[in-house]
Amino acid sequence: MKLMTCPVNGPRLISEFVYAGELRPAPDPATSDDDTWADYVFNRSGVAGIKHEWWCHSPSGVWFIAERDTATDVIMRTFLYRAPGAAE
Amino acid sequence: MFAAHAQLRPSYDVVIIGAGGHGLASAYYLARDHGIRNIAVLDKGYLGGGNTGRNTTIIRSNYLTAEGVKFYDESVRLWKDLAQDFDLNLFYSTRGHFTLAHTDAAMRTMRWRAEVNKHFGVQSEAIDAQAVADALPMMDLSCGGRAPVLGALYHAPGAIARHDAVAWGYGRGADRRGVEIHQQTAVRSIELEDRGSGPSVVGVVTDRGRISTRKVLCAVAGATPQLLAMVGLKSPIYVHPLQAMVSEPLKPWLDPIIVSGSLHVYVSQTARGELVMGASLDPYELHSTRSTFDFAESLSMHMLEMFPFLSDVKIVRQWAGLADMTPDFAPIMGTTPVRGFYLDSGWGTWGFKATPVCGKTMSYTVASDANHPLIEGFGLDRFRRYALTGEKGAAAVGH
Numbered sequence A: 001m002k003l004m005t006c007p008v009n010g011p012r013l014i015s016e017f018v019y020a021g022e023l024r025p026a027p028d029p030a031t032s033d034d035d036t037w038a039d040y041v042f043n044r045s046g047v048a049g050i051k052h053e054w055w056c057h058s059p060s061g062v063w064f065i066a067e068r069d070t071a072t073d074v075i076m077r078t079f080l081y082r083a084p085g086a087a088e
Numbered sequence B: 001m002f003a004a005h006a007q008l009r010p011s012y013d014v015v016i017i018g019a020g021g022h023g024l025a026s027a028y029y030l031a032r033d034h035g036i037r038n039i040a041v042l043d044k045g046y047l048g049g050g051n052t053g054r055n056t057t058i059i060r061s062n063y064l065t066a067e068g069v070k071f072y073d074e075s076v077r078l079w080k081d082l083a084q085d086f087d088l089n090l091f092y093s094t095r096g097h098f099t100l101a102h103t104d105a106a107m108r109t110m111r112w113r114a115e116v117n118k119h120f121g122v123q124s125e126a127i128d129a130q131a132v133a134d135a136l137p138m139m140d141l142s143c144g145g146r147a148p149v150l151g152a153l154y155h156a157p158g159a160i161a162r163h164d165a166v167a168w169g170y171g172r173g174a175d176r177r178g179v180e181i182h183q184q185t186a187v188r189s190i191e192l193e194d195r196g197s198g199p200s201v202v203g204v205v206t207d208r209g210r211i212s213t214r215k216v217l218c219a220v221a222g223a224t225p226q227l228l229a230m231v232g233l234k235s236p237i238y239v240h241p242l243q244a245m246v247s248e249p250l251k252p253w254l255d256p257i258i259v260s261g262s263l264h265v266y267v268s269q270t271a272r273g274e275l276v277m278g279a280s281l282d283p284y285e286l287h288s289t290r291s292t293f294d295f296a297e298s299l300s301m302h303m304l305e306m307f308p309f310l311s312d313v314k315i316v317r318q319w320a321g322l323a324d325m326t327p328d329f330a331p332i333m334g335t336t337p338v339r340g341f342y343l344d345s346g347w348g349t350w351g352f353k354a355t356p357v358c359g360k361t362m363s364y365t366v367a368s369d370a371n372h373p374l375i376e377g378f379g380l381d382r383f384r385r386y387a388l389t390g391e392k393g394a395a396a397v398g399h
């Protein structure tokens, strides 16, 4: 079976992981208009490419980011999420 | 069976991208019913080589929403005399369709679907475990003790058909009426102009040259996001592979089509005796038609829970197609904010059965530049309006 590397637990079977979609910046719900919000809720970048995605290692509950090519399924790297501007 | 055309003409009245069932059916009805014959159907691969030739051919109309039930019911009606229309055997075979319920929640959805279906005159009924046992004596109703069957939604019109023949029939019918089918012709970009009233289509650039046209119908299933990017439109469509497999041929033993949402299995037996089997979508985005062993393994495991006597039957083929999924499991069809760009997409894992009605409604929409009344619930703008057409309860596992 295909393997994925959890940043905490190391390489595990891909069936242990849950995919949760592309990492996308959320607009501010307090200031964005309806069209902007609907765009965020529904629209996706459906074209194949190298994307940053949310994944979860479900046995341990670790959420992290995978950089993956959605044309070839090659996983470039995985790492824990750090919010923009968060301290080192 | 089809005329080969050495060159593209400099212009066509309509260019259809995608020579799958949907594109070819649209060409056929444009030529037959609307008198528009100066049409090119382009395909980057070969005719019927996309999801049309990869699907597991289940035809049914037992959906959940009013929009869906009316639409698919019209399709089932169109299927019935299609072989006559084409003078070609489509192996259309009405089998009856059982969607098994293994939980109270599933039973509730079955009753809901049965009521919506009956309201629109579609034959569907919720049946109990005893009725399932009587109808399907070959099945282990306890499913290995893990997920006992509580009942089912029974849909008598459920059918299967020969997928390749559908593409050939529509293709040949269109070809005979003067439509040009160009295989091995990939669309690279779409030319737009904007004279102040918004963008409109003026041409299509292919790897075999440029074509002038004012109308483009996009029917490319898993390639829809790429085509939308060419005209600058956004959509909620996301692409996951859907896999399927078949067994070696067996003597006929399974007449109806059986679907189990809880066990992630659906199965039917073809006229050749093969069991055609599938499951739900692959769990993450991927634009590759690779097959996985995990799929064959887990699908076989669930098949054996239902039919333990199949344990020494061999799997002979496995494949995948790219499903253009939508958040509400309903298609995205009709006119778009780009004038002259018509969309037939979001067909995900459920669009084969809709091939005839898509051809009918999209040909009308392209010819008259106005959405056919039957597709009004399926517009791209429904997301912006938060007016979804929620079909998930009827389309997530059973295709």
Ligand SMILES: Cc1cc2nc3c(=O)[nH]c(=O)nc-3n(C[C@H](O)[C@H](O)[C@H](O)COP(=O)(O)OP(=O)(O)OC[C@H]3O[C@@H](n4cnc5c(N)ncnc54)[C@H](O)[C@@H]3O)c2cc1C
Binding pocket: B017, B018, B019, B020, B021, B022, B023, B042, B043, B044, B045, B046, B047, B048, B049, B050, B051, B052, B053, B054, B055, B056, B057, B058, B059, B185, B186, B187, B188, B219, B220, B221, B222, B223, B242, B243, B244, B278, B320, B321, B322, B323, B347, B348, B349, B350, B351, B352, B353, B354, B399
């Ligand atoms: C495994 C599997 C099982 C399924 N089971 C069922 C089922 O039981 N019942 C059901 O109703 N539906 C089912 N479906 C869904 C169904 O197969 C599709 O919704 C339907 O066949 C779509 O038909 P289409 O003509 O729109 O697309 P396709 O048949 O995929 O045709 C699209 C064509 O567009 C071409 N194309 C793409 N990009 C370009 C380009 N840039 N330039 C030129 N051409 C291009 C492709 O080569 C392709 O031939 C299943 C799908 C799969 C994958």
